[in-house]
Amino acid sequence: MEGSSSIDQESTTTDSLSIAPATSSWTLPATKTKSPESLCRMGSGTSVIIDAENGVEAESRKLPSSRYKGVVPQPNGRWGAQIYEKHQRVWLGTFNEENEAAKAYDVAAQKFRGRDAVTNFKPLLENQESDDVEIAFLNSHSKAEIVDMLRKHTYIDELEQSKKLYGFTKDGMLKRKDGLISMSSFFGNNIDKVNNKAREQLFEKAVTPSDVGKLNRLVIPKQHAEKHFPLQNGNTSKGVLLNFEDLNGKVWRFRYSYWNSSQSYVLTKGWSRFVKEKNLKAGDIVSFQRSTSGDKQLYIDFKARNVPPTSTAVVTNQVQIPQVQMVRLFGVNICKVPATVSNVVVIDNHNNNNNMTSCSGGKRRMEMELLTFESCRKKQRVIIDAL
DNA sequence: ATATGTGTTGAA
DNA sequence: TCAACACATATG
Numbered sequence: 001m002e003g004s005s006s007i008d009q010e011s012t013t014t015d016s017l018s019i020a021p022a023t024s025s026w027t028l029p030a031t032k033t034k035s036p037e038s039l040c041r042m043g044s045g046t047s048v049i050i051d052a053e054n055g056v057e058a059e060s061r062k063l064p065s066s067r068y069k070g071v072v073p074q075p076n077g078r079w080g081a082q083i084y085e086k087h088q089r090v091w092l093g094t095f096n097e098e099n100e101a102a103k104a105y106d107v108a109a110q111k112f113r114g115r116d117a118v119t120n121f122k123p124l125l126e127n128q129e130s131d132d133v134e135i136a137f138l139n140s141h142s143k144a145e146i147v148d149m150l151r152k153h154t155y156i157d158e159l160e161q162s163k164k165l166y167g168f169t170k171d172g173m174l175k176r177k178d179g180l181i182s183m184s185s186f187f188g189n190n191i192d193k194v195n196n197k198a199r200e201q202l203f204e205k206a207v208t209p210s211d212v213g214k215l216n217r218l219v220i221p222k223q224h225a226e227k228h229f230p231l232q233n234g235n236t237s238k239g240v241l242l243n244f245e246d247l248n249g250k251v252w253r254f255r256y257s258y259w260n261s262s263q264s265y266v267l268t269k270g271w272s273r274f275v276k277e278k279n280l281k282a283g284d285i286v287s288f289q290r291s292t293s294g295d296k297q298l299y300i301d302f303k304a305r306n307v308p309p310t311s312t313a314v315v316t317n318q319v320q321i322p323q324v325q326m327v328r329l330f331g332v333n334i335c336k337v338p339a340t341v342s343n344v345v346v347i348d349n350h351n352n353n354n355n356m357t358s359c360s361g362g363k364r365r366m367e368m369e370l371l372t373f374e375s376c377r378k379k380q381r382v383i384i385d386a387l
Numbered sequence: 388a389t390a391t392g393t394g395t396t397g398a399a
Numbered sequence: 400t401c402a403a404c405a406c407a408t409a410t411g
Binding site for chain 3: 388389390391392393394395396397398399
């Protein structure tokens with residue numbers, strides 16, 4: 001289930017994540033020289049073997065091992081939780097109760113290993129719907145975020161919060177009950193996709209006036225075109241047909257070719273329909289993605305250039321209905337109406353497979369998030385590198 | 388001073 | 400992978 005290459009977060013910040021580099025075990029067989037009398041080694045006061053009177057009743061203060069998977073005793077009587085991945089230990093925090101640590105492990109196992117994770121309690125839990133919500137929740141957060149929550153003991157709270165915020169529609173789709181799109185959903189967390197196939201961001205372009213004008217073509221910046229949509233020699237001028245799926249699942253077919261005259265790569269046939277239907281305006285951002293799974297499905301998405309001015313009465317003298325603010329983002333119209341709740345934002349069809357496994361576009365995404373949320377995401381400091 | 392979590396190892 | 404265990408660091 002592990003896709004393989006996956007970096008869900010760029011390790012741009014100093015990581016405080018507890019990934020214990022288990023390198024030495026590979027390279028240096030036996031470097032450390034320990035004191036010979038390893039008979040009674042005592043670490044931080046615990047595992048001491050005190051021989052009281054007779055060796056038999058030697059009171060062993062050996063730490064009690066846990067009956068739970070992923071749970072290790074701590075010298076102070078508390079319990080630590082850890083999970084391994086790629087030869088590295090990921091520390092999940094310490095807990096007062098053994099079973100809490102075990103539960104933390106379960107969450108991590110679910111996140112890291114998906115459906116067939118071996119867990120301590122998990123399978124016995126709750127109803128299907130609640131389980132789906134949790135899976136969706138897990139899918140909508142990075143491993144690092146989940147680990148961070150576990151370590152801070154905030155996982156349950158955040159999950160509950162999420163449960164309050166999201167509900168199920170009859171068709172199994174998740175939506176937000178308040179009708180507002182979540183921050184995360186702006187940026188392509190898997191929970192927010194029409195299908196939850198992992199996809200990577202390829203590039204974005206702010207469309208120019210001519211891209212949405214009468215020329216019926218979109219110029220693909222050369223660097224992106226050559227990197228993501230390479231054309232075979234034979235096809236350069238002739239072009240190829242490319243299919244892109246939008247957020248609604250609608251497939252758009254564009255002719256993609258190279259114009260020698262202007263030495264540029266363009267989407268031509270089919271493009272004007274997209275512009276028209278999506279009501280694209282100059283400055284709007286079109287975004288291209290590709291699924292990371294085998295099929296390499298292409299996706300297209302867009303968002304309005306910027307949030308329309310909220311208060312300014314743009315319309316000078318005419319009758320105006322300023323009660324409704326509408327923002328269009330990546331194909332989703334978000335209406336904010338004073339006291340009503342209306343808009344349904346589709347986010348996901350609960351499916352299970354743990355994502356995370358294939359976000360090669362993680363870096364770009366991360367940059368985008370940072371650009372936008374730098375201030376609201378301070379807490380996100382835990383980084384999992386190269387998981 | 389104590390708690391936390393990392394370094395390391397041996398076993399599975 | 401996993402957990403045991405010693406111990407270095409972080410924390411208060």
